Amino acid sequence: MKKQEELKELSDKDLKERLEAESVALAQLKINHTITPLDDSGSIREKRRNIARLHTELRAREMKNKQ
Secondary structure: OHHHHHHHHOOHHHHHHHHHHHHHHHHHHHHHHHHOOOOOOHHHHHHHHHHHHHHHHHHHHHHHHHO
16 A cells, blocks of 8 residues: 555656656566566566556546546
């Protein structure tokens, strides 16, 4: 839950920048994993979850602004 609280403190611009960085990092992890299996394949799952958290926060803010 602490991660979600940290995301709520960030601005929209920071969230979008972090989302872009996480997406690039996930793509790179997937490429690396394809070439040579990662020691910790759970890092891919963690990146996906972080991306989902960012999307959730951005969507929540979008819905809040519509009201």
